[in-house]
Amino acid sequence: MLARVSSTPTFKRLPRAVREQQMLDAAVKVFSRRGFHAASMDEIADDAGISKPMVYAYLGTKEELFVACLHREGTRMMEAIAGAAAPDLPADERLWRGLRAFFGFVGAHRDGWAVLYRQARGEQPFAAELATMRGRLVEVVAGMLDHALRAKGREVGATDLEVVAYALVGATESLADWLADHPEADPEKTATRMMNVAWLGADQLLRGITWHPRTP
Amino acid sequence: MLARVSSTPTFKRLPRAVREQQMLDAAVKVFSRRGFHAASMDEIADDAGISKPMVYAYLGTKEELFVACLHREGTRMMEAIAGAAAPDLPADERLWRGLRAFFGFVGAHRDGWAVLYRQARGEQPFAAELATMRGRLVEVVAGMLDHALRAKGREVGATDLEVVAYALVGATESLADWLADHPEADPEKTATRMMNVAWLGADQLLRGITWHPRTP
DNA sequence: GACTTTGGTTACTCAGGCGTAACCCTACGC
């Protein structure tokens, strides 16, 4: 095979901003499939339709690249949630909207977010990064609970609040995993189910009491 | 430094069964700290006080070793839980005992189980293995819920049951993570908090209703 | 139309770490 004659320029030479996004897309995809270590920079570069040195030039080392992915996806997710749950609504409505936004996001980014998120746990370099992101989420949920409690003139220890929020976030993440593994599942319905278990608890669920959205 | 004269035999030459357990102990420890890929067989062998070829001779390749760890720890955990939650108790009591056993186990194996468990998610070779284990757990919880429902003459779709169970398991795992990261936290208290959120739900929690163990 | 910046490439270097070949030696069976 001869050297490729420059007959077809094949639309190369894109501006940096565009290429960076393409690289991040590819990175998210490959990291998701393979995990951080098993993913190779060559494969990511290949998938982005670019050569490896460009990835290094734009996004830095493998670790930095992974963190960049985490940041981009994390920010997108937080924005989706924050935009949905207005603070002046009743607690259940806020929880519901937050959950809906979250599962909607995960549903739309199946192979993107959920799996990337899975990877970050465990690998120490990113655990911190991840903990920060989850921490923000836990804080939001804890804040929501606290707000609702104060409105009723009650108060609860910070640890209790944190742990409950943590459990809620954990359950939600877990269902996000489930959703990522069940492509046929409906995000909206999953959100409803999550809402039921989170808001009502097993006891009331067993009694046949169910929760459903006010706005059908 | 001269070749080590065989003056101090330093208690070597242990039977296979013993060495295998030592190796597994070391492997769990190192895999937990470093993650599957970042862990090196040399370090594991070193930590077990043995040389690398012995590890290969007894436990096989790195992947096989990891699976062996997963199996041992997983089996221990399932036994701990199964031994605690007798099927002829009321649902909340069974849930409570199961949770207590689970958090007790995690508390006792902090750096062991929880982190190992974290690693296995994401790395495809083990995701299946892990999914099986979690599947068993989800099944147990779903079975429990189903049992309780039938006792009240009601019935619910299999998917609903599975998702609720999944959420419960996820929340519990999440708190197990939290527990692993908070060495000062009390497993028993964590179990109680988990019970509160799982059994009562956010709504009742916000109303000031709380659950507490019958047997103080 | 020369000069420079920016987007792009090929073809390496180099280290870490899995897995193994080739050996060694002590305890036990007989």
Added chain:
DNA sequence: GCGTAGGGTTACGCCTGAGTAACCAAAGTC
């Protein structure tokens, strides 16, 4: 007392994959 199996070692082969050096060419710029 002698063979053999099982517990143990050192030292290496070798491949994968991160990161880089050196170079190339199209768009702007003046």
